[in-house]
Amino acid sequence: MKNIVLALLLSLVAVVPAVADDWALDGYDVVSYLRGGQPVPGRSDIATMWKGRQWHFATEENRARFEADPRAYMPGFGGLCPVSLSMGRAQEGDPRHFVIIGKRLYLLRSQLAEQQIMAAPRDVLMRAKRTWIKLRQ
Structure with a gap:
């Protein structure tokens, strides 16, 4: 009986992350x-x-x-961090770190990325867009 209960619990744990994702x-x-x-x-x-x-x-x-x-309402770059994209990397943004530029929401990977994009938003977004276009090809 304990084995059945344990197997059931483990199967439920395996399902939960898939739902949250x-x-x-x-x-x-x-x-x-x-x-x-x-x-x-x-x-x-x-x-x-x-x-x-x-x-x-x-x-x-x-x-x-x-x-x-x-x-x-969609985050720019599909939710990827524009600072990471501007450096040539595709990294998911964290919903707790964000900026709104020109009525567009951008998710960022960290508080440091927030500071980086705010220091030069146009430059970061232009470089991010070039990487984004390459990724979508």
Whole structure:
């Protein structure tokens, strides 16, 4: 009996990370960045599927805004860190580190990356765009 319970628990543990990986922005409300200027955790009961990921929202209103125009809220460079891209590397951004430049959300890998992009935003974004184009070819 103990072996069956242990096997069941282990199988559940193996499933949990796969579900969490399908959450966009680690469950943060993408609309909150652009509307409120800060990440707000989304609620699991206010969510929608888009592009194979589950997007969570803090409010029904934010979900409706997203569903009306999801591309308006998408992080630039597909969520990759523009500072890393500007150095020729594709590295995921961390939803807790971000900047908004020209009404576009960019996720960054760290607080240091935040400082780097704010020191020269145009230069970083131009170099990041060149790498982004190469990656998409």
